[in-house]
Amino acid sequence: MADNAHNHDAQGGTEIPPANTGLIWRTFIILSVITAFEFTLAYLMKAGGLRTSIFVGMTLVKAFYIVGEFMHLKHEVKSLIWAITVPVLFIVWLLIALLTEGGSIFQLR
Incomplete structure (x- = not known):
């Protein structure tokens, strides 16, 4: 046995x-x-x-x-999801701001 x-x-x-x-x-x-x-x-x-x-x-x-x-990531704890999502949202916001403001240089001349 x-x-x-x-x-x-x-x-x-x-x-x-x-x-x-x-x-x-x-x-x-x-x-x-x-x-x-x-x-x-x-x-x-x-x-x-x-x-x-x-x-x-x-x-x-x-x-x-x-x-x-x-x-x-779907199966991870919420704090890890937020730790990854929030910086990505800030990077997207930064890209939008840079693209929007970058076009204004041609309007000043």
Whole structure:
């Protein structure tokens, strides 16, 4: 009986769990739908600020979804999520401010 328990313990961690392909397919479908919507907008909408804003917004949604799913951030504690999200928001704000203010140099001359 002791020999049987020893063999069970030695082989207990060697089994490979079944793949969770449903989650992978769901992620693939969600990202494909968002990408297809982006391509549709690219061909149907005129170039302008609204189209650019929609593209930036959808790109951020896809980026946060990819980070949450593939980097497993979705399953982390909230303080880590906020520690990553807040600096990213400040960087986006900085880029918008720099692009907005950078264009004003041509208006002064």
